[in-house]
Amino acid sequence: MDCAYFDAGRCRSCSLMGQPYADQLAGKQAHAEALLAPFAVDSWLTPVASAEASYRNxxxxxxxxxxxxxxxxxxxxxxxxxxxxxxxxxxxxxxxxxxxxxxxxxxxxxxxxxxxxxxxxxxxxxxxxxxxxxxxxxxxxxxxxxxxxxxxxxxxxxxxxxxxxxxxxxxxxxxxxxxxxxxxxxxxxxxTLPMRLNDVTMHLRPQSFFQTNSEIAAALYAVARDWIRDLAPDSAWDLYSGVGGFALHLATAADASGTGPAPVAGGPQVTGIETSVEAVASAELSRSDAALERVRFAAGDATAFALGAEASAVPDLVVVNPPRRGIGPELAAWLEASEVSNVLYSSCNAASLAKDLAAMPSLRPVRARVFDMFPQTTHFEVMVLLERRVPVVE
Structure with a gap:
């Protein structure tokens, strides 16, 4: 992609502008693989490419x-x-x-x-x-x-x-x-502004966060739903749930013909936790419109929610989509010590992801994929599915 503003030196926000897109994508994949190399990811899937231009929503x-x-x-x-x-x-x-x-x-x-x-x-x-x-x-x-x-x-x-x-x-x-x-x-x-991705419609309130690239966000949620469907959890938490993208996709799935949403065996019991009251209101409206009775959203701190949960309430699956700083040592330590079987971690900063993975050695990365949410820049999203290691009995 070429940009007259960049060439004239008027705007340098897109630091990779002018670099062939295939090279950009390959560089992001290589960077992600290098940062996560110490954790021996079982399978790296092909990165999800974006349109080079006109991608920001x-x-x-x-x-x-x-x-x-x-x-x-x-x-x-x-x-x-x-x-x-x-x-x-x-x-x-x-x-x-x-x-x-x-x-x-x-x-x-x-x-x-x-x-x-x-x-x-x-x-x-x-x-x-x-x-x-x-x-x-x-x-x-x-x-x-x-x-x-x-x-x-x-x-x-x-x-x-x-x-x-x-x-x-x-x-x-x-x-x-x-x-x-x-x-x-x-x-x-x-x-509210309806944001329709895949077969899920989210209602965006003015101060609610939403992924910047609608096409790639749709792919991110669709892949997450495919991975989660294979696990068939009975219960799940979506921490840092925003307007409910992961939670709402987790609670619904395409029917056998792939033409529309349908519950998967009643769907898992899903709880979304988000600090933004505006985002929670958006998610609740979307949940209500979709008549998803086994989904609820609440305003709160993700770490405080997890640390305050009773052992009997610990879910089969935890989804985390934190800000660039990552989930931090407290939540990572809780996940490491918990009985949660799987964690789906979507990260906009592979460096903080690597730091968090180092604090959770009992959770093994079995799948990973790069999603190019921000073409023409060095930023990208990477999603990893973690599985609890089975202790070896001697």
């Missing part, structure tokens, strides 16, 4: 420039806006929406935030596109000052962008290097 853009000529992209070293509305890794829906949103910024007189002077209102624009082409648009503001004007002119934006289903204002009053704040004002009647 979520664009987090800094708004700069002026109210009459806003930029949507990033800031340079001096805090000036660099416009990236034609960014090639953003989805086609993003690229079609950016010009209309720029015109709306001017129409509603939403002054872009100036980092140097700490004046202005509009800091970031966060746009998510669903697999069905619908949009969630979030304006990250310093205060509520522009909200009345945004409400007044919102019908014009919705008329120009009929794909926009959810529009919100997020409030970030502090001057700090974060993308969004804690408070959200939903301006549309529809409050």
């Amino acid at each position: 979520k664009a987090k853009m800094v708004v700069g420039g002026t109210v009459d000529a806003p930029t949507i992209g990033i800031l340079d070293a001096d805090g000036h806006g660099i416009d990236l509305q034609a960014c090639g890794i953003c989805s086609p829906g993003h690229r079609a929406a950016f010009p209309a949103i720029a015109r709306f910024i001017t129409l509603a007189r939403i002054r872009p935030y100036d980092v140097a002077t700490r004046t202005g209102e509009l800091k970031h624009l966060i746009v998510t596109e669903s697999p069905d082409g619908e949009l969630m648009i979030r304006f990250v503001l310093r205060s509520t000052e522009p909200v009345a004007r945004i409400r007044k002119h919102l019908p014009s934006l919705l008329a120009e962008l009929p794909s926009a289903r959810v529009v919100t204002v997020n409030l970030l009053p502090e001057h700090k290097a974060v993308v969004e704040g804690a408070d959200e004002i939903v301006l549309t009647e529809q409050q």
Whole structure:
């Protein structure tokens, strides 16, 4: 993939831009295999490749420039806006929406935030596109000052962008290097964005995490479901469950013809644990819509939940999909000492995965696969299925 912004030195976010994609994928596979070599993975499956371009379903853009000529992209070293509305890794829906949103910024007189002077209102624009082409648009503001004007002119934006289903204002009053704040004002009647992957529909609320690459996320969940189906667990925990991607796929499976969802022997009893209350609300809505009575979600810390569980409640399977830091020593120690038969570990940082595996020597990696969630960058997802070693009786 080629990028005019990268070639001109205007944006260097995609560090592998211009490198042949086959080489990128081979390098990620080699890196993952090298990091996990000490654990003697039984079987490495072929890596799952992504589309090279237009793969991002979520664009987090800094708004700069002026109210009459806003930029949507990033800031340079001096805090000036660099416009990236034609960014090639953003989805086609993003690229079609950016010009209309720029015109709306001017129409509603939403002054872009100036980092140097700490004046202005509009800091970031966060746009998510669903697999069905619908949009969630979030304006990250310093205060509520522009909200009345945004409400007044919102019908014009919705008329120009009929794909926009959810529009919100997020409030970030502090001057700090974060993308969004804690408070959200939903301006549309529809409050969640349906994200349909495989035969599962997840409802995405504004502050809920969702995998960046819908195509690869669908593959990740489908492979996880295949691996788990072979295990046929009666009970499972999905720790760091987010909006429920793994839990909902675990609880459903394709019927014999492969044309639709059906319970697998009633499905396992699944518990999803996630710190984000917004994500839990999203997951509960999806569970309710799918009528999955043996699935529940709760807000809480994954490690605290596991450490506080009664021995009789320990499941057959634990799924973990932690942030880049990994699951950490406490949860790894609990899994090592537990009677959990299998662990499915999905990691966005193979280095922290390797560190966690070293702390769980009783759990043997039997399958591993790389999923290229982030083409043109060094990042990737790797999923490993762990099986408890059977003690040798002498």
